[in-house]
Amino acid sequence: MVTDDLAFLTITDLARAIHSHEVSPTEVTRAMLERIERVDPRINSYITVTSDLALQQAKQAEQDLASGKVAGPLHGVPIALKDLYATKGIHTTGHSQVLVDWIPDEDATVTALLREAGAVLLGKLAMHEFAFGVPAFDTPFPPARNPWGTEHITGGSSSGSGAALAAGLCFGALGSDTGGSIRSPAALCGVAGIKPTYGRTSRAGVLPLSWSLDHVGPMARSVADCAVMLEAISGYDPRDPASADVAAPDFTSTLNDGIAGLRIGVPRDWFNEGDGTHPEVLAAFEAAIGVLAGQGAQIVEVDSSPFINARAANTIIMISEAYAYHEDTLKTRPQDLSSGVRNRAREGAFITAADYVDAQRARGVLANQVRSIMRDVDVIASPAAPQPAETFEEQDPDARYRMPSYTPVFNLTGLPAMSVPCGFSSDGFPIGLQLAGRAFDEATVLRAGHSYEGATDWHRRHPDL
């Protein structure tokens, strides 16, 4: 198999190739390490490449598989982790000078779960500093670049996860999502990513941004691959106080059940909030809705107000909790944070206790309103991002605040939401479709996304690198 073809296989296809002895875990790991060395200097998706560990894990997987010990579909599959997941004995930096020398002495729960599933760790991925910053040039590592055009941003904060997947530099990755940090880079890099229900996956050993909004989830090049990874990392963990004691279903078994009769709610007034949504994003979204309707889904217009109102409460809670986490650093070594994170975190000092409590009260109101809407529909659909990837130079945070923000409402409500590739802009940058569901019903979200993918080929397109 040619290296570049191999690099863009899905996890499902790679697992099949490994189990049928077309390729060995060691061969695929060597090929990926070579490709990272060749391609990543243009993309900057990796902070740390764990070559020796990866080859050692690949060899172990090969021995296990040869002796009939098959841990599952991730066995021998090279993956990578956003650099906020603690990895025993391996630098975990949060893409920040503050933690540049930190080597954890234990794994995050999800790191350990992926290891137990037989996954091979290629390395640690770039991110926005502490999952909080913007693409910055005053951090110890350069920002990840979009493989579809390296002058363009990747979306964030799981920037390296989106970029590495789109560039064929890993087969699956973990991101994290506090206001859209899985779904935004998935959309802008043309890959899939799911933020599961709050409590579904453990945050133990994961650097926090905002404890009540942080979610752990997978990113991959197909919805089915996200389902495989989500299955591996789901489950109750007493080390995370927000972990839910809810059994994780087999997320892959219902993927092919189709969506005939599925009720999909579309809050269209949301798309015109403020300066509105990029017309090419809207066109791709409407075409995607047409595909879903063609597969038998019922499309229902729903009230937009809770979706529009969520951003303010989400922002106040996130900035307040982030300030609590970074307060000591802001007081004692602020120069070790990038200017973007330093300024954003400092804003938390000017949010009052009443503002924070009111934001939590508003959260209850909005969650009830969204739950009420979701009694009549199974899934909510929207664009995942209001515009395709900008260039680094074009970035304008003020303009972004004037556009609809599609992702934070599902952090505030804790509901599962994913982004699936649904088109390209006229200048060749990916566009994402967001599908969200009821609490602990990731299976329906994944089924809808998988059904859509089955009728389209957006997820099979790769940048020319």
Add this chain to the structure above:
Amino acid sequence: MTANEQPTVESILAGARHAGLPLTEDEAAELIKGVARMQDMARTVRSLLESTTEPAPVFSPGERRA
């Protein structure tokens, strides 16, 4: 600083002193826009709550968020 008070370098410096945060005048100037945005967000939240009777969030021992 109240929610309706337009932030200034002086009010931000005073707030930073109160919070124990070291801050220069230039750094305070950089925060004006962001602090004003947070105030705007807080007003949006308050306005949303005006039409509801949602109580303060309550912690229930043993309960896990679903």
